Amino acid sequence: MSEQTIPLVRDQSAEVIAARWRSAGRIGVIVAVHLAVLAFWQWAVDWFAIPAFILPSPAATLATLGSAQYAWVSNTLVTATEIFGGYALGVFIGVTLALMFSWSRWLALIFLPLFVTLNMIPKVALGPLFIVWFSYGIVPNILIAFSICFFPILLTTARGLGEVDPDLLDLVRSLKGTRWQLFRKIQLPGALPYVFSGMKVGAILAVAGATVGEFIASERGLGYLMIQVQASLDTPAMLMAVILLTLLGVLLYALVLLLERLVIVRDVRIQ
Known part of the structure; x- marks a missing residue:
């Protein structure tokens, strides 16, 4: 290794370490x-003596995890x-349909407006029909979650x-590139930031869809x-269920972020 290369390697290592420290800081x-929000919540409940059926403390909410009845x-x-x-x-389905629409203008013209119209249907109204x-x-709850999260993924991917760049596509076609090569080498890499943007929105909506279902x-x-514990005003159990739903959503969103970080460089990600 030359003497000029050593300082460059050191600079790169320092940048990596600094980036890790910044990430750890965030x-x-x-x-x-x-943690501050949880501490304030606990303090407010204790200080104002708020009844548990109105707002239980974090400790009372977590205590419900030890009960087998739930x-x-x-x-x-x-x-x-x-x-x-x-x-x-x-x-x-969202990515597959977006790909088909990119290959055929007629399919996009015929079906995309139809999907827009179907997306306007209140998903709560579909519940009785799914029953x-x-x-x-x-199964019906999976379908309700799908119906809510699918459209943003389709739209952003499309x-x-x-x-x-159409000129780039024409160049690849002139070089006798197949449709699969065109998709794999040009369209997919360019569309990935949009795909993950739609996936982030879809992750949030999927939690809402399953809960509504x-x-x-x-x-x-x-x-x-x-719904069951609401009748008895068991607010600690209701809050614990909300917290677990939130954690499931955070887990799904974190998995999407991790996958995005693995396949897309930072500079081209859509925040």
Whole structure:
């Protein structure tokens, strides 16, 4: 290794270490803010003597995890299945349809306006219909989660595939590139930032979709549990269910961010 290369390697190592420290600092701030909110919540409940049925303390909320009557593990697994299942279906169908629309203007002209119209249907109104068609259970809730999260993924992916430079596409076609090569080498890399942008929005909506589905057509899950304990004003259990739903959403969003970080360089990500 030459003498000129050694300082360059050292500079790069210093930049990597500095970037890691900055990342650790951001994570530390995020954790500190969340802990501060929990501390303020606990203090406010104790100081103002707020009744537990109105606003339980964090300690009282966490204490419900020790009660077997709520079946937290099984209900959380059911909701997680609905969220992740509906989201995976939304990503697969959304990206596939966007690809088909990019290949055929006629398909986009015929079906894209139809999907826009269908997306305007209130998803809560579909709940009773899904009960008639699919009965109670996990499947209708997966479909409701899918129906809510699928459209943003389709729309952003279609936009990303359409943002590719047409001159570049013509160049590849002139070199006898196949449609698959055109997609894999040009369209997909250029559209990935848009795909992940839609996936982030879809991750948030999938949680809302699964919860709405459980409110309407379910016999298990965290949303169903919230409806059951509401009658007895068991607010600590309701809040614990909300917290677990939030954690599921955070987990899904974090997985999307991790995947985005692995496949897309930082400079081209859409925040």
